Amino acid sequence: MRDTIIISLLQKYIKDQCSEQELRTLLQWLKSPDSHAGLDSVIQPLWDAIDRDMVQPTSERETELRKEVSSLLSKIEHKNKSANTSVRNKNRLNGFYRIAAILILAFSVTFGLLKIYDRPQQMITYTEKISAKGEKKSIRLADGTKIILNSDTKVRIPNNFNKEERTIEIEGEGFFDVTPDPDKPFVIKSGEAQVKVLGTSFDFKSYKEDEFIKLTVSTGKVRVNVADQDLQLAVSPNEHLSINKIDGNVRKETIEENNYIKWIHGSLYFNKEPIREVIKTINRTYNRKVILQCKDCDYRITGTHDNKSIEAVIEAICFTTGLRSRLEGDNIILYDKH
Structure with a gap:
């Protein structure tokens, strides 16, 4: 009482x-x-x-x-x-x-003397920009940043972008020309990977199904963090970074010519690329299904294919590896002759 x-x-x-x-x-x-x-x-x-x-x-x-x-x-x-x-x-x-x-x-x-605030907290909503297989798309963000999306790429932009921070999410590949803002770093999240910049231009590739995360810097400096591998790296202009998501192997190289962004103009460039990864790129670029059927497909592909048809690219791969190809409906089957 x-x-x-x-x-x-x-x-x-x-x-x-x-x-x-x-x-x-x-x-x-x-x-x-x-x-x-x-x-x-x-x-x-x-x-x-x-x-x-x-x-x-x-x-x-x-x-x-x-x-x-x-x-x-x-x-x-x-x-x-x-x-x-x-x-x-x-x-x-x-x-x-x-x-x-x-x-x-x-x-x-x-x-209730301090009112219980029954209005909901501000909800974060996202706008999605998608480029389908076989197409590319250019977008401009609220801060003036330009992004060219490669085939089969999705970008998620929060409704509070450029207010207190500049953070987006991406699944796929994009070439970024980031508007400088020293007070608000530009952050890209993709799975366990995070890229942080102030104002720079670079290509970032991070498809969920791919074995590698790749970053090629044109101007400025970019910092990469991969949480599940406890990895933090700085990448400078004319440097190409490749991170194997499976075994954690990291490779950084200095390049004289940035061939890794040739996709912007419709070309394909491979530099000792595992053939399974090459096939994924071809499928996305041409919106066709290429199926690899061979026992020991440990081939690595190198070369540039400038605006060639899928048939021409497959023919070049077969010439290099000794594989053969055949059509099954709309699908292209790559197989060995043994």
């Missing part, structure tokens, strides 16, 4: 509705040693309600809260001006302040 009375007095106090006698009763309860023992039983149900129902207040409301707590402490201090200033009483008074701060926050949130 007494707990119920104390709760009622606390509510009235925060609403500034306490009479002088009620205020005296409340302060006496806070001062009494018994209040410490009963505090948990009064407060615990309130904390449970807060954990269940409270939404984080805004910064403006947090400022109001601080003022309310400060006001309460000032009133308690005023009422205790004539109190004995011994060390023991000072320590006790500090304890009262702490309790008062807890109580005003707990009761304010629980009983």
Whole structure:
């Protein structure tokens, strides 16, 4: 019963509705040693309600809260001006302040004196830009950054992009020309990989089904982080980085000519590329299905194919590897002659 009375007095106090006698009763309860023992039983149900129902207040409301707590402490201090200033009483008074701060926050949130914010937190929504198999697409972001998307690529752009940060997600390949902004680094997320830049141009390739993550920098400097491999690397202009997602092998090389962005102009470039990865690129580029059927397909392909038909590319691969090809419906089958 007494707990119920104390709760009622606390509510009235925060609403500034306490009479002088009620205020005296409340302060006496806070001062009494018994209040410490009963505090948990009064407060615990309130904390449970807060954990269940409270939404984080805004910064403006947090400022109001601080003022309310400060006001309460000032009133308690005023009422205790004539109190004995011994060390023991000072320590006790500090304890009262702490309790008062807890109580005003707990009761304010629980009983609506700090409004329970029922409006939903701002939801992050995404706009998707997609280039289908066999096509390329150019997009421009809100900060002026330009991206050329390679075939079968998806970019997800949050609705808060360029407000407090510049972060996007990509699955596929894109050439980025990032608008400089030293206060807001440009971040690209793709699976476990993350690329961070301030303002630069580079090609980033990260298809989910591919064995490799690749990055080729044209201008500026790019930092790459791969979380599951605990890997952080800086890549400078005219450097090409290749990360094997399976075994974690990393290869960085300096290049004289950036052939890795020839896809922008419709060409294919392979540099000692495993044939299985080459087939994936061909399938995406031409929107056709090439199927590899051979026992030991440990071939590596090197070469440039400038705006050639898929038939011409397959013929060149067969000439290099000794494989043969045949049509099955719309599919192209690559097989060995053994």
